[in-house]
Structures are given as C-alpha cells and as structure tokens.
Amino acid sequence: MMPTDTSCPPSSPSFPWKRFGADFLYVTMFNIGVALAITFLLSNGHFWRNLVAAMCIGTTAFLIIDGARLFLGRGSNKHNWPRMIVIIAVAVPLAQVLGGTLAEVLIGVRVVSVTNMFSLASSGTLMFTLLATVVATIMFTSRERLMLSEAKAARESARAEGIARQALQAQLQLLQAQIEPHMLFNTLANLQGLIALDPARAQQMLDQLIVYLRATLSSSRAEVTTLGQEFALMDAYLGLMAVRMGARLSFQLDLPQELRSAQIPPMLLQPLIENAITHGLEPKIEGGRIVVSAAARDGQLHVSVSDDGLGLDAPSAKSGTHLGLANTRDRLLAIHGEQASLALTANSSGGALAELILPLVKP
Amino acid sequence: MTLRALIAEDEPILAATLAQALQRLWPGLSIVATCPNGVDAIEKALALKPDMLFLDIKMPGRTGLEVAEELAESWQGAPFPQIVFVTAYGDYALDAFDHAAADYVTKPVNDARLAKTVERLQQRLQKKDDASDLTRMLEQMRALMPAPVASERLTLIRALVGNLVRMIPIADVVYFEATDKYVNVVTMEGEALIRTSLKELLPQLDDKLFWQIHRGTIVNATSVISAVRDEAGKLSLNLRGRQEQLRVSPLYAHLFKQM
Numbered sequence: 001m002m003p004t005d006t007s008c009p010p011s012s013p014s015f016p017w018k019r020f021g022a023d024f025l026y027v028t029m030f031n032i033g034v035a036l037a038i039t040f041l042l043s044n045g046h047f048w049r050n051l052v053a054a055m056c057i058g059t060t061a062f063l064i065i066d067g068a069r070l071f072l073g074r075g076s077n078k079h080n081w082p083r084m085i086v087i088i089a090v091a092v093p094l095a096q097v098l099g100g101t102l103a104e105v106l107i108g109v110r111v112v113s114v115t116n117m118f119s120l121a122s123s124g125t126l127m128f129t130l131l132a133t134v135v136a137t138i139m140f141t142s143r144e145r146l147m148l149s150e151a152k153a154a155r156e157s158a159r160a161e162g163i164a165r166q167a168l169q170a171q172l173q174l175l176q177a178q179i180e181p182h183m184l185f186n187t188l189a190n191l192q193g194l195i196a197l198d199p200a201r202a203q204q205m206l207d208q209l210i211v212y213l214r215a216t217l218s219s220s221r222a223e224v225t226t227l228g229q230e231f232a233l234m235d236a237y238l239g240l241m242a243v244r245m246g247a248r249l250s251f252q253l254d255l256p257q258e259l260r261s262a263q264i265p266p267m268l269l270q271p272l273i274e275n276a277i278t279h280g281l282e283p284k285i286e287g288g289r290i291v292v293s294a295a296a297r298d299g300q301l302h303v304s305v306s307d308d309g310l311g312l313d314a315p316s317a318k319s320g321t322h323l324g325l326a327n328t329r330d331r332l333l334a335i336h337g338e339q340a341s342l343a344l345t346a347n348s349s350g351g352a353l354a355e356l357i358l359p360l361v362k363p
Numbered sequence: 364m365t366l367r368a369l370i371a372e373d374e375p376i377l378a379a380t381l382a383q384a385l386q387r388l389w390p391g392l393s394i395v396a397t398c399p400n401g402v403d404a405i406e407k408a409l410a411l412k413p414d415m416l417f418l419d420i421k422m423p424g425r426t427g428l429e430v431a432e433e434l435a436e437s438w439q440g441a442p443f444p445q446i447v448f449v450t451a452y453g454d455y456a457l458d459a460f461d462h463a464a465a466d467y468v469t470k471p472v473n474d475a476r477l478a479k480t481v482e483r484l485q486q487r488l489q490k491k492d493d494a495s496d497l498t499r500m501l502e503q504m505r506a507l508m509p510a511p512v513a514s515e516r517l518t519l520i521r522a523l524v525g526n527l528v529r530m531i532p533i534a535d536v537v538y539f540e541a542t543d544k545y546v547n548v549v550t551m552e553g554e555a556l557i558r559t560s561l562k563e564l565l566p567q568l569d570d571k572l573f574w575q576i577h578r579g580t581i582v583n584a585t586s587v588i589s590a591v592r593d594e595a596g597k598l599s600l601n602l603r604g605r606q607e608q609l610r611v612s613p614l615y616a617h618l619f620k621q622m
Binding site: 188 | 373374375376377379380383399400402423424451452470471472544
C-alpha cells in the first residue's frame with residue numbers, strides 16, 4: 001500500500017506529484033491486468049502486443065482523465081459524477097485513437113481503426129476500453145476520497161489536540177498567576193522571621209498560608225466556585241499581606257449571608273485585590289485600606305473592590321494593571337458574554353474602585 | 364568606635380529579622396535606624412550619617428536604588444556609606460547585582476550569606492578609602508540602572524499650554540525636567556507641560572542627543588555650552604539660550620569628562 005499523502009492537503013496550490021506518481025503506478029499495473037485478461041481470458045492475440053496496446057490506450061486515458069480532473073475540479077472533495085461521465089465519454093474514444101495510433105507506431109500492427117472505430121468489429125475493443133476506464137476511474141476516485149478523508153481526520157485530530165493544549169496552557173497560566181513566586185517567597189521570608197520573633201504568630205501565618213494555597217489550588221481546577229469560597233480565599237490572602245505590611249494594611253470583607261452560595265468563576269476577584277495591593281497600597285508610604293463587598297441588585301451580582309491607595313494616575317497603575325484587567329475582561333466575556341462587566345474608576349478617596357457585575361446564579 | 368548601620372525595609376518582620384541576624388553576626392554593630400520607606404531612609408541617612416546602609420530594593424516612596432542615587436547627590440561631610448542591597452525573589456535580576464559587583468543579600472536572609480557580607484564590609488571599613496568607595500558605588504549604580512527599552516522615537520512633542528496644544532519639534536527642546544505629576548518641556552522660547560514621566564519619556568528619545576544628567580533631568584546635549592564644577596565639587600551645566608544652570612548628579616558626571 002502506498003503511504004497516504006497527508007502532508008499535501010487538497011487546497012495546496014502545488015502539483016500533487018506524489019499522488020500522480022502513485023496513480024501512474026496503479027494504472028500500469030491495471031494495464032498489465034487488462035493485457036493478461038485480453039490475452040488469456042478472451043484468447044485474443046499475443047500477450048506482448050496486447051500489453052503495448054493496453055499500456056498506450058490505458059495511459060493515454062489516464063492522462064486525459066486525470067489531467068481533466070485536475071484542471072477542472074482540483075481539490076474538491078466531492079466528486080462530480082455527471083462531469084466525470086462526460087470526461088470519460090470524451091476520453092475513451094480519444095484514448096482509443098491516440099493510444100491506438102501510438103501502439104500501431106510501436107508494434108507495427110493496427111490495433112484500432114480510426115475511420116471504422118464505431119463499427120461492430122471495433123466496438124468490442126472500444127467497449128473493453130470503456131469498461132476498463134470506468135473501473136479504473138471508480139477505483140482511483142474512491143482511493144482518493146479515502147485519502148482525503150484520512151487527511152481530514154488527521155487535521156481534525158490535530159485541531160482537537162491544539163484546543164486541548166490551549167486549555168491546559170490557560171489552566172497553567174491561571175495557576176501561575178495565582179501563586180506568584182514573588183508572593184510566596186516574601187511570605188516565606190516573613191514566616192521565617194516570625195518563627196524566631198513570635199512563634200505563635202508564625203503558627204497563625206502558616207495556617208493562613210495553608211488556607212490560601214489549598215483554596216488557590218482547588219479553585220484553579222474548578223470551573224465554578226461559590227462567592228463564599230472566593231471570599232475565604234481573599235481573606236487568607238489579605239491576612240497574609242496584612243502580616244507582611246503590618247500597620248500599613250487594613251481590610252474589610254462584606255459578604256451578605258444569602259450570597260455565600262452564589263456561583264462565580266474562580267479567581268476572578270483575586271487579581272482585583274492583587275492590583276489594589278500592588279499598585280495602590282504597597283507603593284504608598286502610609287499604606288491604606290481595602291474594602292471588598294458583594295450585593296445583589298436587579299438579579300445581578302455586584303462585587304466591588306475599593307482602596308484608598310495611590311489611584312489610577314500613579315505611574316505604576318498605568319503600566320501594570322492593564323494586562324490583568326484585560327485578562328479578567330476576556331474571561332468574563334468568554335463565560336458570560338455581554339451580561340457581565342468590569343469597570344475600574346477613581347473613587348472618592350483618591351484610590352481605585354473596581355466594580356464587577358455578573359449574572360446572579362444560585363444553585 | 365562602634366560602627367553604625369541603617370536598615371530600610373518596608374515589611375516590619377523582615378526589618379526586625381535582618382536587625383536580629385546582624386546583631387547575632389556582628390555584636391559590635393549598632394543599628395541606628397530602621398526605616399519603613401525610601402523617603403524616610405534618605406532623611407535618616409543624611410541626618411545620622413551611618414557607616415553602612417541595608418537598602419531594600421522594593422520600597423514605597425523610593426526604591427533602594429533611588430535612595431542610593433539621591434544620597435550620592437546630597438551626601439556631604441562623613442565618608443560615603445557602604446551600601447548593601449536587600450532583594451526579594453523577582454524584585455531584581457540577581458545577575459545584575461553580580462555584574463555590578465554590588466553587595467546584596469536575598470530575602471529570606473540566610474545567615475551564611477550574611478556572614479560573608481559582614482566580613483567584606485568589615486574589611487572595607489577598616490581600609491577607609493572614602494574616595495574610591497564613592498567611585499565604586501557610583502559605578503555599581505550605573506551598572507544597576509535599568510537600561511531603557513528602546514521604543515519608537517518621538518519627533519514632535521505635543522504639549523498643553525493654557526488651552527492650546529503646542530507642537531514642539533524634538534530638536535528644539537533644551538531640556539526635560541520632572542515635576543510632581545508632569546514633565547516640564549523647556550525650549551529657548553519658553554516652557555510647556557506634558558503629562559508623562561521621565562521614565563516613560565526616556566526610551567522614546569535618541570540617546571545620542573538626549574542625556575539623562577540627573578534623576579529629574581534629561582538635557583539636549585547640543586544645547587550644552589559648558590560644564591562647571593563648584594568649590595564643593597558639584598557639576599553644573601550652562602545652556603544655550605537659557606539663563607539657569609542645570610545640576611548634574613555624580614552618577615552622570617562621567618558624561619562631562621574631557622576627551
């Protein structure tokens with residue numbers, strides 16, 4: 001069996017030499033078969049003479065048909081049978097004449113009479129050529145269709161693989177974004193210090209780190225989580241940051257009891273408080289306060305993250321937050337379409353206010 | 364005479380941990396101040412003139428590098444302090460420190476590593492070669508300054524003057540000066556404000572023509588007539604078409620050496 005040529009899709013503009021070569025080989029084998037059949041089944045003439053005649057007529061027919069097919073309908077996956085019949089109807093007498101003439105020149109014996117082609121005497125040869133051509137054409141086209149569908153299947157599986165890889169990559173990126181090495185190392189540095197300075201607080205900080213790591217790892221695997229879980233995660237994160245920043249950070253989380261079970265994509269809020277810390281409060285000498293609150297209004301869930309940090313005009317806010325916000329907006333759009341939104345504005349205290357609105361979904 | 368150290372670190376537990384480790388490894392050392400931000404560090408360092416500074420890289424107010432730079436500009440009297448940078452994972456490329464041959468320790472602070480730093484500091488402080496200390500420090504800082512990432516060149520400045528936008532060809536600019544939230548664009552004819560920072564502006568300028576000469580100043584080199592050194596050794600520039608002189612930071616003084 002010839003290897004199927006999947007590297008050359010039907011839309012490729014270059015001439016399909018490989019397929020053409022393979023077909024040529026098959027045609028030659030077919031011609032030998034025809035010559036054998038004429039000689040031994042029909043007991044008509046010498047084998048070598050029949051072989052030359054079959055080769056000449058068969059190859060000419062193949063060249064005309066394949067040439068016409070390539071010229072008229074390259075790459076189309078569907079076979080146009082009426083057109084095929086017309087092509088064969090033209091090709092067979094033409095091959096009969098041209099191939100026959102060529103054979104006559106080669107072996108010096110008249111194979112086909114041009115003037116007398118459609119006469120009763122010649123009609124046997126003509127019918128034979130027609131039959132052989134139809135059989136060969138059906139064989140080739142079905143083989144080609146098989147090749148095409150195999151190529152299509154290969155392309156499809158490659159595409160599916162690509163999608164799976166992308167999804168995995170997205171998950172990996174999400175995971176990396178969550179447990180930032182910078183955050184982890186700084187937390188560990190503080191923990192190391194606290195072990196010597198204040199073992200009881202070190203224990204407490206370690207507990208918070210465990211809650212934070214467990215929550216981030218589990219929510220990065222889930223498609224959807226509850227607002228209660230996300231608030232617990234933010235509480236652990238802000239708790240860790242408050243140990244690190246000392247008196248420079250205070251925070252408040254307001255989550256009404258009835259919204260604890262509301263559903264929300266995981267890690268949607270986390271980047272918002274990270275932005276507030278990294279761009280608003282950490283670079284501010286006095287530090288400040290973060291307030292996170294959730295409310296249900298008109299069937300929609302509103303979550304806001306407000307800080308009294310450096311605000312949106314600060315140079316660090318300009319450079320850093322755009323990518324994080326764009327990622328969050330992309331995720332919102334992918335999950336909820338136009339029904340969800342994220343707005344970042346200046347609040348009355350000069351800091352930043354991030355407001356997230358999404359459909360309120362309760363189990 | 365007891366040697367004196369200043370620690371600048373915004374995370375209180377890390378500051379206390381570093382202080383404790385230093386006391387453990389260097390019992391004679393006195394820690395005269397622990398500063399929670401860069402601005403405080405500059406103020407305390409200038410007031411207390413310690414022998415060495417431990418500067419966190421990422422701090423509110425000023426970064427550790429900016430503290431070192433500003434101190435180099437304003438330091439007077441006592442020998443310039445030894446500086447050790449303290450850096451967390453991801454704050455700064457560590458090979459940059461190695462490349463600049465700067466002293467640094469990473470957080471979490473490791474006793475063995477800190478002991479080596481202490482040993483080196485003790486050796487250097489015994490020698491007391493003030494002039495070479497400052498020169499070495501300046502070289503380190505020049506190497507540590509993040510090189511601007513080249514971006515598209517600016518050819519025209521669009522600056523707001525009152526309620527009209529003035530178009531200023533870049534070659535007409537004598538110098539750029541950072542103000543609180545704006546950059547002041549100074550030409551022979553006058554001044555105009557643009558809402559950006561020098562940090563954002565610098566990569567958009569041709570570095571052959573526009574030289575940073577100070578934290579807050581970028582000068583058009585073709586507008587400089589002369590550089591003069593005053594009695595205190597501070598360098599200033601005289602400019603074409605402008606009366607005022609521009610102060611050059613010691614960090615950039617090498618740009619005005621004779622050929």
